[in-house]
Amino acid sequence: MFTVRTAFTRISRLTTLSLMSATKKQKMSLTIGTHDGTFHADEALACFLLHNTEKYQGASIVRTRKPELLAECDIVVDVGAVYDPETNKFDHHQRTFDDTFDDKHSTKLSSAGLVYKHFGREALRRMSKRELSADVLELVYQRIYDSVIEGFDGVDNGVSRYPADLVPKYADSTHIAGRVSRLNPSWNDKDADVPIQFMKAVRITGDEVSSQLDNLVLSWLPARDIVANSILNRKSVHPSGSILELETACPWKDHFFDLEKDNEGDDTSGILYVIFPDSAGSWRVQAVPTQPTSFQCRKFMPEPWRGVRDQALSELTGIEGCIFTHANGFIGGNRTREGALAMAVASL
Structure with missing residues (x-):
């Protein structure tokens, strides 16, 4: 049935369409x-x-x-x-x-x-x-x-x-x-x-x-909270507070330096190494660089370790499960968290 209400509805729709078209x-x-x-x-x-x-x-x-x-x-x-x-x-x-x-x-x-x-x-x-x-x-x-x-x-x-x-x-x-x-x-x-x-x-x-x-x-952006939490909890990883542990591999360097700049009341300049699990199931220990894009580090891993791999590295360090230390000394690897942490502690 055609009513005044129906006519009004149709006119309203036509007006709306006209306005949309004009817009x-x-x-x-x-x-x-x-x-x-x-x-x-x-x-x-x-x-x-x-x-x-x-x-x-x-x-x-x-x-x-x-x-x-x-x-x-x-x-x-x-x-x-x-x-x-x-x-x-x-x-x-x-x-x-x-x-x-x-x-x-x-x-x-x-x-x-x-x-x-x-x-x-x-x-x-x-x-x-x-x-x-x-x-x-x-x-x-x-x-x-x-x-x-x-x-x-x-x-x-x-x-x-x-x-x-x-x-x-x-x-x-x-x-x-x-x-x-x-x-x-x-x-x-x-x-x-x-x-x-x-x-x-x-x-x-x-x-x-x-x-x-x-x-x-x-x-x-989602990595920012992970890095922030690692900074807050770093002394539970090692009493020195010099080692961060990330719960997962993530882009951490930019956030670290941004957060360090913001944490005026918390001296983070003594943070030297970061440990984190890698995609293959082993762990990495990485030296903190002097700036996000630099390969210059606050403290490189020990020189005698550099370029040594696997069992030879484990025998040299006295740490089980070693995989490698990069020839430049900015990163190394271990099969376990405990081994990566031990490498970081020994590097201090």
Whole structure:
């Protein structure tokens, strides 16, 4: 039976559909402007990040250098010689531009870093496969810049990672900027579809950030509590407090140094070794490095042990179950927890 209520319901549905359609149309009508010609990794990533914000998801990308066309865009990145967040202009090529991510960084921002600085938190929150608290989001936001985005900024601005007089011993063309560069049409390819190639670059740069984010949220962050607990309970492993025991193998170095920096009332500088089970069922003892990425250690394992393996090492150390000590002395192995702990204690 057709009633007034039925008619009202139908009208309401039509109105809702109309509003949804208008909203979708509005989103699709937004445009991101960037330069045409040869494209680079920084503006490709900038476009990817913007596509992961609520406002610019689904926005079309206009590649041009014509001022009249850029003026019609809702946001402009990597072109136009203007940096003005209030008017959605994010270029870094102008002579007066010298902005960095924050006071702790000296690398000048590219369009990738600029967009990340202003929209990165929202993009990461929407991209993450898990809900992130405000504190965790900030931690991830800083970490992604340090491990990924700053590399885009440095390459695009010609900032060398090494002293100017240091010549690399080998070429590396597989980094993200090199991969994006190869997507540009070659000089003798007159039939290339540049917009398609550019969108491939957007996907490649986006996949890099997405995979880094997944690793941080799903693997790196869960390890933080494990490391924190090991620091708190270290004296139950050995009275000296110089040996940490991790309940499982996990990415521990970054967390260790972060937590050490935060633990102002707890002197952890005397922590020298970490023991943990490995994936094969044996145990490892690893010397704490002087910084997360260094092979220089606070205290290497004993020199006479280095490069010795198996029974010969057990006889040398007087510890059963030894597997190896690395030739550089930064890590060793034993078949049991007790053996790994004994190796760490003897190394003290």
